[in-house]
Amino acid sequence: MIVAEQKPFEEIRRMITPYERVLILGCGTCMTVCDAGGEREVSFLHNALRLAQARSGDVAHTFSEYTLKRQCDPEFLELLPEKVADVDVVLSLGCGIGVQAIAESFPEMPVLPGVNTSFMGMTKESGVWDERCAACGDCRLEDTAGICPITRCTKGILNGPCAGTKKGKCEANKDMDCAWILIYQRLERLQQLDKMRRYYPPRNFRTIPRPRRIVTKAAVVTGEGDG
Amino acid sequence: MANSSFEEKLGSNKFVVTTEVGPPKSVDISEMVHHIELLKDKVDAINITDHQSSVMRFPSLGGALLVKELGGEPVLQMTCRDRNRLALQADLLMAYSRGITNVLCLTGDSVDVGDHKEAKPVFDLDSVQLLKMIRTLESGTDMGGNELKAAPRFCIGATVHPEADFVEPQLVKFDKKVAAGAQFFQTQGIFDLASLRRFMQYASQFNVKILAGIIVLSSAGMARYMNNNVPGIIVSQTIIDELAAVEKGKGLQKGIEIAARMIKTIKEEKLCHGVHIMAVGNERVVPGILEAAELVNA
Numbered sequence: 001m002i003v004a005e006q007k008p009f010e011e012i013r014r015m016i017t018p019y020e021r022v023l024i025l026g027c028g029t030c031m032t033v034c035d036a037g038g039e040r041e042v043s044f045l046h047n048a049l050r051l052a053q054a055r056s057g058d059v060a061h062t063f064s065e066y067t068l069k070r071q072c073d074p075e076f077l078e079l080l081p082e083k084v085a086d087v088d089v090v091l092s093l094g095c096g097i098g099v100q101a102i103a104e105s106f107p108e109m110p111v112l113p114g115v116n117t118s119f120m121g122m123t124k125e126s127g128v129w130d131e132r133c134a135a136c137g138d139c140r141l142e143d144t145a146g147i148c149p150i151t152r153c154t155k156g157i158l159n160g161p162c163a164g165t166k167k168g169k170c171e172a173n174k175d176m177d178c179a180w181i182l183i184y185q186r187l188e189r190l191q192q193l194d195k196m197r198r199y200y201p202p203r204n205f206r207t208i209p210r211p212r213r214i215v216t217k218a219a220v221v222t223g224e225g226d227g
Numbered sequence: 228m229a230n231s232s233f234e235e236k237l238g239s240n241k242f243v244v245t246t247e248v249g250p251p252k253s254v255d256i257s258e259m260v261h262h263i264e265l266l267k268d269k270v271d272a273i274n275i276t277d278h279q280s281s282v283m284r285f286p287s288l289g290g291a292l293l294v295k296e297l298g299g300e301p302v303l304q305m306t307c308r309d310r311n312r313l314a315l316q317a318d319l320l321m322a323y324s325r326g327i328t329n330v331l332c333l334t335g336d337s338v339d340v341g342d343h344k345e346a347k348p349v350f351d352l353d354s355v356q357l358l359k360m361i362r363t364l365e366s367g368t369d370m371g372g373n374e375l376k377a378a379p380r381f382c383i384g385a386t387v388h389p390e391a392d393f394v395e396p397q398l399v400k401f402d403k404k405v406a407a408g409a410q411f412f413q414t415q416g417i418f419d420l421a422s423l424r425r426f427m428q429y430a431s432q433f434n435v436k437i438l439a440g441i442i443v444l445s446s447a448g449m450a451r452y453m454n455n456n457v458p459g460i461i462v463s464q465t466i467i468d469e470l471a472a473v474e475k476g477k478g479l480q481k482g483i484e485i486a487a488r489m490i491k492t493i494k495e496e497k498l499c500h501g502v503h504i505m506a507v508g509n510e511r512v513v514p515g516i517l518e519a520a521e522l523v524n525a
């Protein structure tokens with residue numbers, strides 16, 4: 001899933017300054033799971049913004065809130081025109097993709113990002129998320145025992161550990177495991193150390209000309225004789 | 228045929244001595260010039276470091292050029308941290324055209340350990356891929372498969388870490404570097420000769436030259452600092468204790484003594500093919516070390 005952090009409260013207050021009626025728009029998928037912009041966070045933020053405004057004595061904004069099942073999918077945007085009709089700005093707590101999907105659907109409406117979209121990762125423990133994939137477009141997990149060197153090695157190198165690793169940790173961060181030590185140990189456990197010994201050529205960055213687009217091919221794999 | 232005087236020395240059975248000079252964070256290069264002049268006739272080659280520890284400085288290519296101009300033999304250190312494959316290849320063409328033909332291929336320290344922590348880390352290639360790339364250039368084509376009108380020829384080396392606390396993966400990488408074309412290795416700092424002996428038992432099966440890295444320590448505090456802050460370095464407790472035992476102000480002298488003693492043993496017992504002395508900022512003491520190790524170059 002996509003992992004994000006809500007922007008600092010003061011930054012959010014600064015962003016909404018020019019607008020009167022603000023719709024705080026949550027997302028029911030990834031942003032809910034990473035506690036950055038689901039229904040709960042929308043309601044917390046709504047209250048906090050109202051409270052801050054009341055304290056400041058300057059009633060400049062009115063707020064409304066709504067949470068979509070998913071902001072990045074037009075299918076779920078159906079009810080939105082009604083909610084957006086009488087506001088001046090949408091403060092989206094969707095990830096960067098959600099923000100852009102809303103902006104594309106409402107060409108006249110300013111949309112503000114309420115979260116900093118950080119990475120694709122997984123829940124490590126309650127309240128802790130770890131990055132796991134950088135969407136390199138050429139997945140090599142087969143060769144690396146299911147541990148991604150591009151994401152988990154700070155240098156993203158492909159032919160084994162640098163000389164900076166100490167006590168199994170990365171030279172860049174003593175709290176972070178060295179990806180290549182993990183890969184070595186797991187390949188050893190799987191009796192696949194030959195994969196460690198292989199030479200891996202430089203990455204092909206043409207697999208990621210930005211922005212990328214994927215067009216669906218066949219819905220099912222039809223097997224032999226196909227095309 | 229040997230391609231440089233350094234390559235020739237590697238090919239002979241002589242004990243090879245290299246050292247390194249770190250360029251300044253300055254446009255005043257007088258101190259670097261002084262260090263090069265001091266060392267050029269006493270060692271077989273001088274490495275010029277490439278933004279060592281990811282700290283921005285005068286470039287290694289400029290330093291290597293200076294060594295050449297001053298009549299010394301440079302080893303150009305080249306990391307993959309700051310340049311993509313276009314820039315690396317271009318710098319190699321430039322280096323060769325100016326007579327710089329020894330290259331030490333490194334992945335490079337992480338940007339996070341340096342003084343520009345917000346910089347974009349490049350790492351388009353890693354050290355093994357850089358070695359291969361140089362061999363590709365020598366074959367007459369660039370990495371894009373395009374022909375070079377004239378091809379360079381280099382003597383290429385890499386590093387290896389015999390004292391890594393988990394050495395097996397480092398040895399796998401060493402094998403890959405050999406297969407990729409490395410002719411010589413300058414090891415990370417050696418502080419315990421037993422680990423060098425163990426490593427050489429393994430490495431002697433390959434036709435490559437191993438120069439043991441000798442770091443000149445100046446105090447127990449420096450050793451502890453390096454253990455905590457310099458990627459990969461592990462100074463043994465015995466050495467730290469030895470440094471800690473001397474009175475204040477005598478640390479560097481002790482460090483020189485330790486370095487000279489290790490070099491002497493390595494040479495006498497023929498543990499490997501030579502040494503690479505890293506004085507980290509104390510370049511001026513290197514001649515003294517050579518003398519104490521009875522290694523003054525003919």
Ligand code: SF4
Pocket residue numbers: 132133134135136137138139140141148149150151
């Ligand atoms: S190799 Fe890593 S970054 Fe690339 S697709 Fe696989 S998991 Fe993602």
Ligand code: SF4
Pocket residue numbers: 152153154155156157160161162163164165166169170171172177178179180181337
């Ligand atoms: S210590 Fe390990 S994870 Fe960190 S940069 Fe080196 S190889 Fe990558």
